[in-house]
Amino acid sequence: MQTPSGWQILDEERALLVRTYSIGPGNTSNCTVARIRPGELVVISPATNPDDAALRELEPFGRVTAIVAPNGFHRSGTPAWAKAFPDAQVLAPARALPRVRAVAPAALDVATTAGTLSDGVALLTLPGMRYGETWMVVQAAAGPVWCVSDTLTNLSAHPFGMGWIMRLLGIGLGLGLNGAQARFMALDKPAYAQWLRERIAQGSPALLVPAHGALVRRPDLGDRLEELFARL
Numbered sequence: 631m632q633t634p635s636g637w638q639i640l641d642e643e644r645a646l647l648v649r650t651y652s653i654g655p656g657n658t659s660n661c662t663v664a665r666i667r668p669g670e671l672v673v674i675s676p677a678t679n680p681d682d683a684a685l686r687e688l689e690p691f692g693r694v695t696a697i698v699a700p701n702g703f704h705r706s707g708t709p710a711w712a713k714a715f716p717d718a719q720v721l722a723p724a725r726a727l728p729r730v731r732a733v734a735p736a737a738l739d740v741a742t743t744a745g746t747l748s749d750g751v752a753l754l755t756l757p758g759m760r761y762g763e764t765w766m767v768v769q770a771a772a773g774p775v776w777c778v779s780d781t782l783t784n785l786s787a788h789p790f791g792m793g794w795i796m797r798l799l800g801i802g803l804g805l806g807l808n809g810a811q812a813r814f815m816a817l818d819k820p821a822y823a824q825w826l827r828e829r830i831a832q833g834s835p836a837l838l839v840p841a842h843g844a845l846v847r848r849p850d851l852g853d854r855l856e857e858l859f860a861r862l
Contacts, residue, residue: 635683637663638845640837641770644750645691648839649684651677657789659704659841662777664768665692666747672696674753674766674777675841676707685714694718696747698740700779702729702761704841709733723755723762740764756781757825758818763811773836780808781826782858784843805838805846807858823862830855 631639637647645665650658661677669692676697677684688694694715699705699722712720712734720737722730730737746752750769755762766777784805788796796802800809816822834852839845848854 633687635681635687637684637687640775640845641768641772644768644770645671646768646770646775647688647691648845649677651680653678653706655790656787657792657842660777660839660845661707662766662839663688663691663694664751664766666696666751669693670695672698672747672751672766673711674698674764675700675704675779676711678707678710680707680710680714696721696743697734698722698753698764698766699726699730699734699737700762700764700766700841701759702726704779705730705733708737712736721753723759723764725759726762729761754829757821758816759811759822760815760817763815767835770836774833775837775839776835777839779841780811782806782838782840782855783808784838784840784846786844805843805854805858807862812862819862823859826859826862827856830859 637649640646647663649661653659661675663671663673666672671692671694673694695718697711697718697720699708708720720734721740722737724739727737740753743753752767754765763779768775783801785803837847
């Protein structure tokens with residue numbers, strides 16, 4: 631199900647919605663919303679320049695009370711969302727705060743939530759990342775949904791003119807690890823790798839929402855993630 635402005639409704643009970651927005655020629659990102667309490671929503675990787683229609687379509691689900699910049703790069707949409715929802719807390723992982731506070735001075739460490747926004751929505755911060763990295767995990771009716779920020783990508787094509795450099799950095803097509811993050815952003819690669827392996831050992835997701843690329847729902851998703859994480 632999709633709203634007129636482009637929100638995909640993944641789970642109506644959880645108010646779990648995803649909307650793809652442009653960040654440049656041939657380049658997109660995913661903005662995700664979920665209900666954390668009755669009448670209250672969290673948005674992670676907030677879309678840049680959200681239009682009025684997209685914001686109005688959230689009203690039946692609740693009002694945004696938490697805005698999460700998952701790392702130091704997915705911060706550009708934060709000011710617009712903070713303006714639209716002035717009572718919302720802006721949250722980011724500790725290592726991202728210097729960059730996020732440049733556009734949202736009141737941003738708080740996501741650790742202040744103790745990792746949990748509600749019984750069914752949790753924020754998980756990967757260890758040892760240069761500019762932070764936060765996932766959101768939502769317990770939906772069909773099973774766990776992992777919103778994995780930049781850790782994994784599922785691109786059908788590279789952004790215009792960037793294919794060669796993205797391949798060089800290790801960002802390929804289809805479902806895969808973000809090689810640039812693993813190589814250059816993980817200050818403690820063993821801790822990063824161990825965290826990912828422990829996460830999949832605890833159970834696989836029913837749906838994967840990367841920051842970049844199409845959503846992933848496939849029968850062998852758990853096996854594929856286990857294989858990818860084992861390579862680290």
